[in-house]
Amino acid sequence: MQGLSCGTSRIVGCRFSVYPMTDNFVEVIKGALEEVDSSKVWQQTDDVSTLIRGRSEHVFDVAKAIFVHAAKTGVHVVFNGTFSIGCPGDSDADTYMSEDDVRLNEQSSQKEQVEVASQFALYPLNNPDYMQIIADQKEVAEKHGTFTKGVHYASRLDGDANDVFKTLEEAFVNTSKTKDQSHVTMTAAISANSPSKKDK
Amino acid sequence: MQGLSCGTSRIVGCRFSVYPMTDNFVEVIKGALEEVDSSKVWQQTDDVSTLIRGRSEHVFDVAKAIFVHAAKTGVHVVFNGTFSIGCPGDSDADTYMSEDDVRLNEQSSQKEQVEVASQFALYPLNNPDYMQIIADQKEVAEKHGTFTKGVHYASRLDGDANDVFKTLEEAFVNTSKTKDQSHVTMTAAISANSPSKKDK
Numbered sequence: 001m002q003g004l005s006c007g008t009s010r011i012v013g014c015r016f017s018v019y020p021m022t023d024n025f026v027e028v029i030k031g032a033l034e035e036v037d038s039s040k041v042w043q044q045t046d047d048v049s050t051l052i053r054g055r056s057e058h059v060f061d062v063a064k065a066i067f068v069h070a071a072k073t074g075v076h077v078v079f080n081g082t083f084s085i086g087c088p089g090d091s092d093a094d095t096y097m098s099e100d101d102v103r104l105n106e107q108s109s110q111k112e113q114v115e116v117a118s119q120f121a122l123y124p125l126n127n128p129d130y131m132q133i134i135a136d137q138k139e140v141a142e143k144h145g146t147f148t149k150g151v152h153y154a155s156r157l158d159g160d161a162n163d164v165f166k167t168l169e170e171a172f173v174n175t176s177k178t179k180d181q182s183h184v185t186m187t188a189a190i191s192a193n194s195p196s197k198k199d200k
Numbered sequence: 201m202q203g204l205s206c207g208t209s210r211i212v213g214c215r216f217s218v219y220p221m222t223d224n225f226v227e228v229i230k231g232a233l234e235e236v237d238s239s240k241v242w243q244q245t246d247d248v249s250t251l252i253r254g255r256s257e258h259v260f261d262v263a264k265a266i267f268v269h270a271a272k273t274g275v276h277v278v279f280n281g282t283f284s285i286g287c288p289g290d291s292d293a294d295t296y297m298s299e300d301d302v303r304l305n306e307q308s309s310q311k312e313q314v315e316v317a318s319q320f321a322l323y324p325l326n327n328p329d330y331m332q333i334i335a336d337q338k339e340v341a342e343k344h345g346t347f348t349k350g351v352h353y354a355s356r357l358d359g360d361a362n363d364v365f366k367t368l369e370e371a372f373v374n375t376s377k378t379k380d381q382s383h384v385t386m387t388a389a390i391s392a393n394s395p396s397k398k399d400k
């Protein structure tokens with residue numbers, strides 16, 4: 001279970017997996033990892049998921065880069081994960097908070113054009129205003145031109161992977177600032193190269 | 201975005217995907233779906249995920265059955281989804297709440313032995329006691345013999361798919377009863393046949 005006491009660090013975490021729907025999924029993931037510089041985040045991988053923790057900028061930078069480099073192979077690839085802030089439970093990775101804000105993978109991610117469909121949901125915890133806060137993030141997505149529609153329990157975004165990740169990051173960061181020391185999580189499923197007809 | 205008004209229905213929803221890591225992922229999914237009787241849930245599939253809604257029993261019954269029948273092929277398969285209760289936003293599927301509680305797929309799911317590793321997280325929304333509620337569910341998992349350990353932002357379960365889904369269902373249902381008309385979500389990643397060494 002998550003720890004009972006919340007820390008005061010504003011470290012961001014993302015527990016995620018990248019699923020390549022192919023027999024050589026191991027090679028696709030290893031290939032993507034080799035192209036990503038994750039030196040500004042704390043990283044741990046087990047048999048179910050990968051966890052990265054650090055400054056918000058670097059967590060989103062590394063998550064996007066791993067997905068983009070896997071998806072550029074043309075294989076049907078899905079990123080599925082949860083971003084969290086406000087209750088790390090411990091301080092394992094606090095030293096990573098002193099990194100500067102220069103994103104190490106932005107340039108190589110921007111070089112790729114990967115069309116994606118995404119469904120995401122925001123969960124501002126212990127906050128009576130949470131439904132309004134969630135609704136407000138629709139404007140962020142509309143500003144980035146990625147908002148497609150609300151679906152049950154989530155919102156749908158479509159567009160270039162770089163624009164979709166930018167939208168997710170901004171919605172998450174905005175939400176994390178709506179309350180002092182807020183605890184917020186955000187789930188996101190991001191799919192590329194699906195053979196199914198897009199539901200836009 | 202999710203709607204701004206919460207309904208009063210206690211309908212449960214699960215938005216999930218099953219990811220078979222193989223070139224013939226479409227066949228694996230279609231094969232699993234053919235073996236599952238989903239007549240007691242409302243179901244909608246798009247290019248990113250599948251949504252099922254109905255009584256708690258049937259949502260867990262159908263989610264488990266689709267995963268188990270995909271995983272019994274021996275392929276590395278992951279279920280990744282979010283269970284929700286308390287804020288459906290509308291009443292599309294309310295007629296399904298009048299189904300009886302007889303699970304249509306329990307017998308066929310119990311016939312399969314699928315060893316899984318799972319990471320899950322509970323999010324009781326708008327509830328100041330949420331961290332204690334989450335912590336209390338550790339006992340449920342220990343009772344079922346599936347609890348392995350807490351990890352960052354989640355808890356790890358290991359065991360037979362039937363036992364792991366039973367644990368998830370009980371933790372979710374318990375949490376949904378801690379407050380009147382509570383809004384609760386639960387994420388779960390459930391992996392079978394992974395080539396990676398188990399982190400137990």
Ligand SMILES: [Ca+2]
Pocket residue numbers: 233234235236237238
């Ligand atoms: Ca059927």
